[in-house]
Amino acid sequence: MRRLHRVRRTLNYVNLSTPLGLLLARVGRARVTTGPDGLLLAYGYRFRFPIASAFTVGNVVLTKHPEGFLTGALLRHEGRHASQYMCCVGLPMLPLYVVAVAVSMMICGNQASWNLFERLANLEDGNYTRRSPWWFHTRPPQKE
Template identity: 80%
Template sequence: MRRWHRMRRTINYVNLSTPLGLLVARLGRARVTPGPDGLILAHGYRIPFPVAGAFTVGNVVLTRHDEAEGYLSGALLRHEDRHASQYAVCVGPVMLPLYVVAVIVSMLVCGNQASWNVFERLANLEDGNYPRVPPWWVRAARRRSGGE
């Protein structure tokens, strides 16, 4: 494990975001297993919120998918890994209200929860299976000019 991943793991425990993630995993009756780079993978999450294929709280990556499906791998796992780093930089649980504000901004700008969400953009939209939707004013200008 790289030095940054060891530091991130410690920071996210101290800032309480990983313990919060473990609590969410337990409440959602997810099976917790160690993952790469200090991440903790939680499969079989049963609570219907949030509506996402996977989401991260601290170093805990949660998904409704079963471990055998191999859902948490490749680009998606790299995307969630970046979110774990964001928790370390954003002082842990403070990231949650900041993320909600980013979702609201993205919805206002383009009608999509992720396309203009700074956290999702920094985690690479495509790795998280999110589309790149242009702002509403760009789409409106294209419609007016006959481009869409």
């Protein structure tokens, strides 16, 4: 494991985001396994919220899907979110993320396209599509 991943793992435990992720995994009856780069992968998460195919809290990546779903680009995307928890000093990431969702919804009507956290984690790796701001879709007034 690279030094950055060890630091991220340690800081996300200390800032309480990983313990919260583990609590969510337990309450959601997910099966937790160790993953690459210090991540913990929680498969079979049972709650309907959030609606994403996978989400990260601290170093814990939770998904409703069975084991083996978290691979490749999606896992790299979720790993970037784990680093965002480290940079946001843990739990403040949650309200900041909610604000970013609201901003994205106001700009384009989509929760991820203009969400700063999703953009920094690479939208496409998270299976999100890029959408234009709503003002690109408005038509100028027609002359009579």
